[in-house]
Amino acid sequence: MTASPHHSVLRVGDGTLTSGDVERVARGEARVVLAPDVLDRVGRWAVRAAEYAGNRPIYGRSTGVGANRGVPVTPDAGHALRLLRSHATSAGPLRSPERVRAMLLVRLAQLAAGGNGIDPAVVQALVALLDADALPPVREWVGIGTGDLSALATTALVLTGEVPASRPVPMTVTFGPGDALAFLSSNAAALGDAALAVAALRRLAAASLVTGSLTLAAVRGNREAFAPAVAVATPFPGAATVCRTVRTLTDPSRDPGPRGADEPARPQGAESREVAGPRDDPRGVGGPARIQDPFGLRTMPQVHGALLDALDRAEAVVTAMATAPSENPALSPEHGVAHHGAFHAAYLGQALDALRLAVAEAAATTLSRVTMLAEPELTGDEPFLADGTPGASGTMVVEYVAAAVVGDLRASADPAGRHTVTVSRGLEDGASQASLAARETLGVVEPLRVLLGCELLTAARALGPLGPAATLPPALEPVLEAVAEAVPRLGDRADRDLTTDLEEAVRLVDGLPALAGASLG
Template sequence: MNVVNLTGNSLTIEDLINVAANGYRVCLTEEAKERVTKAREIVDNIVDNSKIVYGITTGFGKFSDVTISGEQCKTLQRNLIMSHSCGTGRSFPKEITRAIMLLRANNLSKGYSGIRLSTLETLIDMINKGVHPAIPEKGSLGASGDLAPLSHMVLPMIGEGEAEFEGVMMSGREAMEKAGISLVELVAKEGLALINGTQVMTAVGAISLYKSMNLLKLSDIAAAMTLEALRGIRTAFDPRVHQVRPHKGQIDTAQNMLNLVEGSTFVTNQGEIRTQDAYTLRCVPQVHGASKDAVNYVKEKIEIEMNSVTDNPIVFENGDVISGGNFHGQPVALSFDFLGIAVAEIANISERRLERLINYQLNDLPPFLVKNGGLNSGFMITQYAAASLVSENKVLAHPASVDSIPSSANQEDHVSMGTIAARKSFDIVNNATRVVATELMAACQAIDFRDGLMLGKGTSEAYRIIRSKVSFIKEDTVMYKELDKCEELLLNGELLKAVEGKVKIEI
């Protein structure tokens, strides 16, 4: 059985993907259980002794000065979840929902939130048994955590809301009953412990990050194939050029290009056919490399956030309970905006290479890569569709983190909008994937118009995989179906796995 053990300190992007998409189970380590239990004892002591501590024996936000008696604590926690469940829009897909639940469980396992071990184990049972709460995409400001969406995550735990179980959406209570999981009666601090954190924005952003890391490798493959199709110049990727401007992403990309076209007779040397290529070919290392450096920066920040305490207040081992601001999403909000911009640029340059492939005024290939042009339109409108996605990305790439709006009667007067930034990055990555898939399909089409030449070590494998699903377009066909097939090879990992079995691709 494949299991991810939660320590609170060691969760990786790969762990998250395995739980979110690959069905891995989740377990708490014994050390984590001990930490959770000790923190709960501190909270129980506060309640038993009627101490005034924010979030435990007080109201929330602007109501932080309202004292709550021990008898009212259960009502307070239930009211918190129900009143904060104000999300709207479509529900997140199952993979993101599972990632949200995993990240919240990992946060709680660190032992700084004061939740009961039994309540945390209920959340983990939901992951393992496939009870997936309906969590609306919209409604979070990204400070005080992801309050609204995380409240929707909790609703089924208390017998409210909706959840998906075994492929069917039903009431939260019914889903819990069918899965054989007992409902929870929340006690002091537990409602707040479950919802005050950055796990929604981090989950969405982490999945976007994982997809973008793969896409950056695929974009190098696409660029290499286009380089070959256009008989481009390999000399621009000479390591000496990049060592004198030693950005890591740039150096890695140039080497990737050389690895992919190794042995190719399609590519040329400087001065053999032309002296220089257009920027979209010659500057692949500089453009793709900058995006790689950005993505690696984001990865560092996200893996910190995945293993951080983002609760408020925080319960420390010595009994101190401190109200701070770790729920504020600014560190990752900026990162997700950066991620969106970086990936939007990958789509931008890919669409321009697509234009160079299909525009006969820019190459020596048949117009729009089709025989009997006029009767057939060939790849003409594939560029239109790609251009529309690129333009949409330009709108989406506007940073969300520069915005803020006060909430809770101006008590919470600066917020991150990090969840919006994460959602935008997710959409940008999806759009960019379609653009790169379109470039790959067009590059294969262009390659087929050239005879007597040999593809490179990596590009020949990419060509083989694509041609196993997508045939040469002899005459006009229903194009989206062919594009869908090519895109699926990117999404399911088949293309990248095959190419990386032949050559090394760095990011």
């Protein structure tokens, strides 16, 4: 990730780091620089930590760790290196470059906060490692939510030159007596995974409002479920956002935006494209087909709103922990040395467990909408949006795919925090399992994307040239046009393998909010 004219620059050490920041660096879209005062701040704390160590025992510097906490050790580089080597033990497949970069950035941001006593040369070496994209070989099973010890020990050994990285290491350092545990004492790998998951899920949550709005249009759903009064009746920020966003996306009179010079203005009275409505609707095209829709549409503010609020909570926890000096022991100018348990990532684990549950509930309503689109009583179309051939299957198996994905998402909603363990001769008698929670949360991203692709493809088929749907709101026209371009056979309803169509729809999902102008802000 050496400097490039196409890279933005992320300054670390100013006290803020968002999931979006982590994602940009993880993708190689931004390079990292330190805020001007970081090295001075870290250096002052290193001097102060050495002074404290001269007056009292300090865990990990002058003692062993874990159940060996009461064993005095000689505070020298040999002790530090032994600690790093023993704690580098790990197993499982190697993590992706994106996840490793995310971990390195989070650890750098935490160390830049000061209060840890680490040598500023370690911080400089970590910046150089990121800049050179020389990534440590971090394996999958690295922690139990009480510190990602093996991942960070492996990283430290890369910084010493003892373990090879993915590229030559530009700067090596020697870990002194106060550096080893200070470097290890972090949940940076879990936080990196969490940040990547939150950033991706926020995009998908916005996309779900677009696909849900398409379904609402396809079945001529009732927009009353998203009225301002509903936001009052469901007094939470996420519900208000869903109501506002869906109202905007499904507004039949809303102009989608400025037109090009060569694009004709929309004729008066043609604010939206009209196609045939459900065949049994006596009111014709224009109004809602029902006084109340099934829950998959009617409860979107409550269910998808809860997902947005869970995302906000997870983002707040990630942002706070990614820049907090959480190393054990904590060093304070007012209170000196304080040994503590801030490495126990219960806040993170619980926020992520709640987020996965919210994803699973939103996924269930999404599956409900896919099912609606197969129902003639709701669409006014053929069963499964087929071509009318007796017994034709149409989109039947798209619904099966969606249901299979929802099964995975429901299984992933099992709270990781309930699987606590006791280790280190009984001394460490609890674990947040935030590492597991973060991996599981990152793991729901692709299944959710596929599920939304199922809804996108099915709703677009219902709204296509042969579809019945009612009035297509202007904000959704660019979405349908994008699907029609990506899926050339969208209008071909003869029974056929829809795998390629679905793959193309899935590829469009992340970009749906931009196409429709669906901002969650």
